[in-house]
Amino acid sequence: MKVIVLDRDGVINHDSDAYIKSVDEWIPISGSLQAIADLNKNFKVAIATNQSGIGRGFYDEKVLHQMHDKMSAMLNDKGGKIDFIEFCPHHPDDGCDCRKPKTLMLENIAAYFDVDPREMLFVGDSKSDFECAQNFDCNFILVLTGKGLKTLEQLASKTLIVEKSLQSTSEGVFNGLLQKQV
Template sequence: MANRAVFIDRDGTMAIDAHYCSCTEDFKLYPNTARGLKILRDHGYKLIVITNQSGIGRGIFNEETLHKIHEKMINDLACEDVRVDGIYYCPHHPDEKCDCRKPKPKMVMQAVKDHDIDLSGSFVIGDMQMDIDLGKNIGCPAIWIDHGTLNYESSPDAIAADVLEAAELIIKWDSPAIGNRKKKK
């Protein structure tokens, strides 16, 4: 049986966007991130981080530094009894026109293969237009984490203040009482 997943953006969604976070000291989870992720995990969702990290392609930091930042994220979440199932990142500069940068689906499709994920039971959470577009590109509802930058170029399926509120929306959305997968506005 395939797994359900939540594909979640890192910077600006799970963690404060430090604008090319290039050291572990700059990485800080938002206060409700761990609580929201724990709710999702407790309801059987795989937690998959999908993140563009063009700071590597821009020469601001290297992959070793990125791995250290991800280790800090994993440890910070573990302190709150939360485990992510996978972290997928695009290291390329946007001008490289690679095939993995969000909103292209390559990172998600690799996660689907690696974790036996059923996209029909999955969601995307993010704070950028590319996250909403990713959801549309893979056929999953997308929840916008609104920090006052919301636009309706490609309308999200739902809007939340943080990961905790997004998790609560997902649980309600997938509730049999409401009817699985009905679009929430």
């Protein structure tokens, strides 16, 4: 495994059905930033996030970049970073090629790092995250933060790796991956 791809809302930061529309509303989930800093020691870390709030007119790309700047500053304080960010700004009705579960964001991440899908692991909390990983043929971990519990019910018939949070994922599964690489 070379690249860990994270969904943002519900995995790194708290999610809201009313959307995360401002820098003040962007609040990290406990332990997620330290988990990313820990991942940085052995993997490249990227984000693939649907941000339809832009297409819906709730906020603009400038605000999104401000949220990411806040995240980067908070990560820097923990010795961590995000190596690459892909986002889909489109409304679900726009018919774009980048909105998960379509795979364009993962394709762009793979191209950026020059890796094969099997060298990537996607961590998400939604059915569209799972389907995106399946469509791209990369491994997937469902976290129970964000929409994870609801997603677990939706995917009850699927074989899944499920973790409590990004923090527990970094402590468990990723350590197992590192042992396999040695």
